[in-house]
Amino acid sequence: xxxxxWRQHRPQxxxxxxxxxxxxxxxxxxxxxxxxxxxxxxxxxxxxxxTRPGCELIVSHFRSEFASRAAVARxxxxxxxxxxxxxxxxxxxREFEHGTFRLAWTQSIPRYRWLLSKTFLLSLATIAAxxxxxxxxxxxxxxxxxxNGRISxxxxxxxxxxxxxxxxxxxxxxxxxxxxxxRTIPAMSLAAGAFFAVRLGVxxxxxxxxxxxxxxxxxxxxxxxxxxxxxxxxxLVDAVGHQITTAREDRAxxxxxxATVDPQSYLxxxxxxxxxxxxxxxRFWTFQAIEMGIFVFLALLAVAAALVLVRRTPA
Amino acid sequence: MSAPLExxxxxKRYRRTWALRDCTLTISEPAIVGIAGxxxxxxxxxxxxxxxxxxxxxxxxxVAGRDPRHDPAALAEIGYVAQEAPLYRSFTVGEMLAFARxxxxxxxxxxxxxxxxxxxxxxxxxxxxxxxxxxxxxxxALGKRPALLLLDxxxxxxxxxxxxxxxxxxxxxxxxxxxxxxVATRLVADIExxxxxVVLLGTGRVRLEGTVEELLASHRLLTGARRPLGRxxxxxxxxxxxxxxxxxxxxxxxxxxxxxxxxxxxxxGLEDLLLAYMAPExxxxxxxxxxxxxxxxx
Numbered sequence: 370x371x372x373x374x375w376r377q378h379r380p381q382x383x384x385x386x387x388x389x390x391x392x393x394x395x396x397x398x399x400x401x402x403x404x405x406x407x408x409x410x411x412x413x414x415x416x417x418x419x420t421r422p423g424c425e426l427i428v429s430h431f432r433s434e435f436a437s438r439a440a441v442a443r444x445x446x447x448x449x450x451x452x453x454x455x456x457x458x459x460x461x462x463r464e465f466e467h468g469t470f471r472l473a474w475t476q477s478i479p480r481y482r483w484l485l486s487k488t489f490l491l492s493l494a495t496i497a498a499x500x501x502x503x504x505x506x507x508x509x510x511x512x513x514x515x516x517n518g519r520i521s522x523x524x525x526x527x528x529x530x531x532x533x534x535x536x537x538x539x540x541x542x543x544x545x546x547x548x549x550x551x552r553t554i555p556a557m558s559l560a561a562g563a564f565f566a567v568r569l570g571v572x573x574x575x576x577x578x579x580x581x582x583x584x585x586x587x588x589x590x591x592x593x594x595x596x597x598x599x600x601x602x603x604x605l606v607d608a609v610g611h612q613i614t615t616a617r618e619d620r621a622x623x624x625x626x627x628a629t630v631d632p633q634s635y636l637x638x639x640x641x642x643x644x645x646x647x648x649x650x651x652r653f654w655t656f657q658a659i660e661m662g663i664f665v666f667l668a669l670l671a672v673a674a675a676l677v678l679v680r681r682t683p684a
Numbered sequence: 685m686s687a688p689l690e691x692x693x694x695x696k697r698y699r700r701t702w703a704l705r706d707c708t709l710t711i712s713e714p715a716i717v718g719i720a721g722x723x724x725x726x727x728x729x730x731x732x733x734x735x736x737x738x739x740x741x742x743x744x745x746x747v748a749g750r751d752p753r754h755d756p757a758a759l760a761e762i763g764y765v766a767q768e769a770p771l772y773r774s775f776t777v778g779e780m781l782a783f784a785r786x787x788x789x790x791x792x793x794x795x796x797x798x799x800x801x802x803x804x805x806x807x808x809x810x811x812x813x814x815x816x817x818x819x820x821x822x823x824x825a826l827g828k829r830p831a832l833l834l835l836d837x838x839x840x841x842x843x844x845x846x847x848x849x850x851x852x853x854x855x856x857x858x859x860x861x862x863x864x865x866x867v868a869t870r871l872v873a874d875i876e877x878x879x880x881x882v883v884l885l886g887t888g889r890v891r892l893e894g895t896v897e898e899l900l901a902s903h904r905l906l907t908g909a910r911r912p913l914g915r916x917x918x919x920x921x922x923x924x925x926x927x928x929x930x931x932x933x934x935x936x937x938x939x940x941x942x943x944x945x946x947x948x949x950x951x952x953g954l955e956d957l958l959l960a961y962m963a964p965e966x967x968x969x970x971x972x973x974x975x976x977x978x979x980x981x982x
Contacts, residue, residue: 373786376779377772467773471766472821475735476787477828479756483787681739 370478370486378491381456385498392448392502396509403435407512416515428516428596439513445506445527449535450564452495457543458556460487461679465551481680488544488672492537499536503528518597518650522572525599529657534664539564541671548678571663577601579659580652587643598647608640686749687712688832688864689734694743695888696729703729705888707743711864711881718879719868720958725885727868728767731834734866735764748831760790763825763833763863768841769818771809777820778805784824795860796827799853815846819853826857833863839874851878872955882954884961892961896954903957906934906947918942924960935960 375382407413412431415424461484464470474480506527507514514524525531543560550556582601605613618636625635648656687710694707704726711717719727732738733745736752736759744751750758771780777800785791800823803816812820818838825833835854839847858865869875875882875896882899884892892899903923906916910932913922918940926933935952942949 370786373783376775376783468766468768468770469772471737471764472770472772472824473787474737475759475762475764475766476784477756477760477789478787479759482756 371490374487374490378456382494389498389501393505396505399438400509403512406431431516443523448502449499449532450539450561452536453539453543453560453564454557456491457540458547458560459553460544461547462551462553462556466553481676484676484679492540495536495540496533499533503532520648520650520653521599530661531657534661535568538664538668541668545671545675548675576660579656582646582648585645587645597650600645600647602646604644605641606644613641688748689866690746692744694733694745695741696733696738697741702888707890709883714862714864715881716865716879717881717883718875719866719883719885720872720875721885722870722962726888727885728836731836731868735762735834761831763828763830765821765825765835765838767836769821771817771821773810775809776805777803777807780809780820780824784827788828790829792827792829796823799823799826799857814841815849818842818850822853826861829861830863833865835867837869839869872958876954884958886962899957900954902937903952904936904938905950905952906936908932908947916944
């Protein structure tokens with residue numbers, strides 16, 4: 370089966386390798402200036418920030434200088450969806466479209482074993498490719514991670530264990546979509562839609578709650594948060610702990626300005642303070658393991674559903 | 685040794701229509717059996733059930749004593765060429781053979797290569813002619829050395845020359861493997877060329893079954909003057925009556941010699957025989973048109 374799988378999916382597998390190479394090259398070229406600046410400004414001695422005089426300025430300068438590169442790197446989140454579209458969805462749909470399932474399923478290998486071994490082998494290839502992608506992304510983002518941490522989505526989504534898990538899940542959803550719809554293009558659309566819906570749903574709804582969030586009270590109205598954390602909420606509360614609306618905050622500031630008092634010290638005198646809810650950077654690997662578990666579980670579920678469909682559906 | 689193909693009260697329903705119903709067949713000794721019938725008669729459904737692609741709604745199907753749907757070992761006993769002989773178009777001929785080799789425990793490479801009749805193994809499937817493609821599909825199916833070979837409309841896309849080549853390859857291959865062959869086709873001429881036995885399906889049911897020899901021996905065409913039909917000695921059943929002017933032509937199944945000298949007795953060809961059974965609606969004599977009722981509106 371290994372040869373058959375390789376032969377049937379050769380174009381996609383070669384394309385995956387090509388894409389990886391391209392990403393790695395782009396990463397190498399774009400990261401060299403970042404690393405050079407990092408060393409030039411001796412940013413490593415600024416971690417955690419503001420340990421030596423002038424650090425805050427250096428860090429904020431570094432951030433703004435390379436902000437656009439870091440923003441572009443966010444697009445790496447699209448790549449784990451591709452195995453679902455181009456390998457998973459056609460796996461069954463193309464056989465149905467061309468009628469070749471009648472050939473494939475009437476050899477001596479029962480159709481569920483045929484599907485299982487193909488899915489298994491392609492999953493291995495996909496997971497390996499995604500793991501390489503994650504390694505490249507982690508190397509690329511290392512300077513940013515040192516400064517900004519990696520628990521917030523910019524780092525978390527493209528690094529570590531979750532990337533192979535996302536790719537495996539995308540592949541499995543693609544296979545299931547092909548089993549359901551039996552047409553390649555609709556299956557690709559369904560695979561993409563389902564992948565991003567689940568992926569963003571988990572990120573927005575579940576990930577903030579994997580472990581209880583921490584709270585930190587900051588005196589004064591400046592952010593005062595350590596930049597390496599994933600800040601979930603940043604609220605201004607009064608002395609009793611009620612949240613202060615922005616309208617009320619604005620009125621207070623205007624009032625202070627009329628009275629020619631420094632707004633900062635005025636609000637402090639009212640007993641107002643900031644409460645920051647966050648997940649600390651130190652939880653990165655724990656969160657990665659949890660999210661990987663979720664996606665591997667969902668992927669196995671999708672593969673199981675596809676197997677049941679293929680076993681049961683009249684052809 | 686159990687029969688290569690055996691069905692008992694086999695039925696398959698798609699939503700509300702029965703594609704095949706109450707089909708009981710035993711194909712016991714090595715033979716070439718034709719499944720005839722018009723489009724939609726259930727031929728492909730029967731083959732699909734036999735190869736385990738379809739699940740029966742009722743009844744059972746056994747291939748060499750095994751359930752093709754649930755016994756994985758049954759698949760090795762079946763060679764199947766689906767309609768239009770699906771193959772992987774981007775593969776070369778050699779790669780298709782490698783595919784079959786990798787997908788079957790029992791695989792006769794020498795036989796498959798021999799049946800390909802020298803088609804270059806470097807040629808892509810997409811570049812093959814319909815005839816070569818059909819022969820490749822046949823080689824893949826026979827390379828399994830199956831107990832049962834199922835061919836679904838193998839001649840549909842072939843020109844006469846390609847048909848003859850395909851037939852030659854089929855005969856060579858079957859003489860080598862000893863497979864029982866079941867050919868589904870809507871063209872009766874195909875059956876006449878190859879088959880020793882015929883099963884005629886019509887709207888999901890078995891209409892007629894037997895060896896070609898038996899069927900031809902047991903049917904006669906009677907021609908004579910038109911008259912009210914009573915019992916005719918030697919006739920078991922009137923299959924079809926046709927009238928032109930004062931002459932009547934009857935297709936009958938006989939159980940003895942026809943002695944009545946007012947009927948002239950002729951033998952019938954297989955094609956006419958099968959066509960007669962395929963079109964049972966001809967049994968009813970044409971109805972006179974109903975007189976139209978006119979009403980005068982003054």
